[in-house]
Amino acid sequence: MLTRLHYRIHTSLERILPERRLFLKSDSDTRFIRLRPVTQLAALAGGTLLVSWTILATSIVLMDSVTAGGTRDQTQRQQALYESRLNALSADRDRRADEAVRAQERFNLALAEVSKMQTALLATEDRRKELETGIEVLQDTLIRTIKERDDAREESERVTVALAEQTGSARTDGSRMADAEATLDQLSSTLAATARQRDDMANAVLLAKEETEEVLQEKAELQARNDLIFGRLEEAVTVSMEPLDKMFRAAGLSTDSLLKQVRRGYSGQGGPLSKLTVSTMGGGDLTPEERRANEILNGLDRMNLYRLAATKAPFSMPVKTAFRYTSGFGGRNDPFGRGNRRHEGIDMAGASGSPIYSTADGVVIQAGTASGYGKVIKIRHEFGIQTVYGHLSRIRVEKGQRVSRGDRIGDMGSTGRSTGTHLHYEVRVDGSPVNPMTFIKAAKDVF
The missing domain is CATH 2.70.70.10 (Glucose Permease (Domain IIA))
Incomplete structure (x- = not known):
């Protein structure tokens, strides 16, 4: 059975791939090589496998080249995006810092104006109290003088009646009554002038209160603008810091020790020696706005240190x-056949x-x-x-x-x-x- 099956297969192959002979002729002899159907089939299969392997290997190399080119382009785009983002953040940081400085200057001017208005208001209040005290004294004096005048008039009328009964003349104390009336007129005029001055000071106090309320309103609006600016700056610093911090941690680097080393390398200071000046605007303690500004500046400094550290650690592609x-x-596996190597x-x-x-x-x-x-x-x-x-x-x-x-x-x-x-x-x-x-x-x- 096996022999008969083998014969049939051989016969079928001869129909498709008939036996061929390859003649080799020399000067003295002629030889030939017999190519049987099985040999031709093996050669054909080997050639087909070789061509298939060549096509497959070429496809893999082309796919790797395309993938590598895409990775390179993506890396370049990401690097350009990061640089543009960093430049934009730096420009925004400079603008926010300038706005913070200008806002602080406006805030200081507003505080100075409020301080002046408060000083003027206190002085006005003291003057008003002095005038009220003087008016009360003048009123007491006027009341006493009016009472003395009335008493003097009664006494004058009594004396006049008595003199008229005794001598028939009523002009003996005329000079005394004239002096009392002159004194009363002078006190009345002084009291009227004092009342007018009191009214003027009251109007000045009202005007000072209105101006103080306007200054306080401006101060509140300035405070709201400062809060908005500080909020945006704090948000920008946080958003910019997070990917850098994540990058160093993913690389297994300690960010604290890393920033300390960078800070030591960029810690140059100097300048001429000048006399120490102390500000009297707000005392020795920092205001909440100054503390927030210092925190933002510290964050910007930390981000700048991160940027410097990023250039000193191998995060780029070779x-x-x-x-x-x-x-x-x-x-x-060692490419030279030396076994498994590190x-x-x-x-x-x-x-x-x-x-x-x-x-x-x-x-x-x-x-x-x-x-x-x-x-x-x-x-x-x-x-x-x-x-x-x-x-x-x-x-x-x-x-x-x-x-x-x-x-x-x-x-x-x-x-x-x-x-x-x-x-x-x-x-x-x-x-x-x-x-x-x-x-x-x-x-x-x-x-």
Whole structure:
């Protein structure tokens, strides 16, 4: 049965792929190679598999290139968006700071005017009390004088009647009555002038009260505007600070110690020695507005420190052209067949000569060749961080050179222990290797 089945299959193959002979002729002999149907079928199947594998591999490479190009464009757009956002926030911060300064100046002027009006009001009130006291004294004196006048008139009439009964003349005390009437007229005129002055002071007090109420109203409106400005500034600082703080925490960096180091590096002070002046506007204690302004300024200072720290930590990409990740951080099979080995960085495969950029500000501590790395660059950054760039085809910096984030430091290559063109990128914190993707992913929503 098996022989008969084999015969039928062989017969069917001969109909489709008949036996062929390949003749090889030389000067003295002629030979041929027999290509049986099974051999032709195996060759055809092998060719088909080879063509299919070639098409599949080409498709994978094209898809990786498109994905890498899209990732690069997205990174560039995010970086441009962050820079524009940071510039807008800086401009808004400057405007808000200017508005806060002008509002504080207006508030101080208003306080000075209120202080002047209160002083004038107190002086007016004291003058009014003095006038009321003087008026009361004058009224008492006038009442006493009127009573004395009436008594004098009664006495004068009594004496006149008595003199008239005794002598028949009533002109003996005329001079005395004239003096009393002159004194009474003088007191009456003085009392009238005092009353007019009292009315004038009362009108002045009313006017001062109205002006004081207007100043207090202006003060309340100014306070409301200050609260609105301070609220917007506080909100802007909070919104700007949150992604930066999240980025550093995602990278595993202590924000407090990080900001202390940056502050120590940017703590220069100086200037000529001048005499100390003390303000008498509000005493030694800060007003609530001044405290809020100080808190906003502290927040802006912290955001500026974050911005400086972001340039000193490796949050940028070392490769900005099209590439694909070919090996990650951690354990992997050695590409040269040496078993499972630890990989202390990430590999980014791209075109030969692709620019390699510094991922943060720092100082080049090695620029040469090293075993396994080939042509390699090592950069020391702040916060105990180092970055390593291996297998380069060209080195564009020198040892001891200071570089900034985004500076081109070399070209991608395949030197050292390498199977093809790529960049071996490492990040070390306090000498220990960490996954560079931690920093790259932490910055994806910021840069």
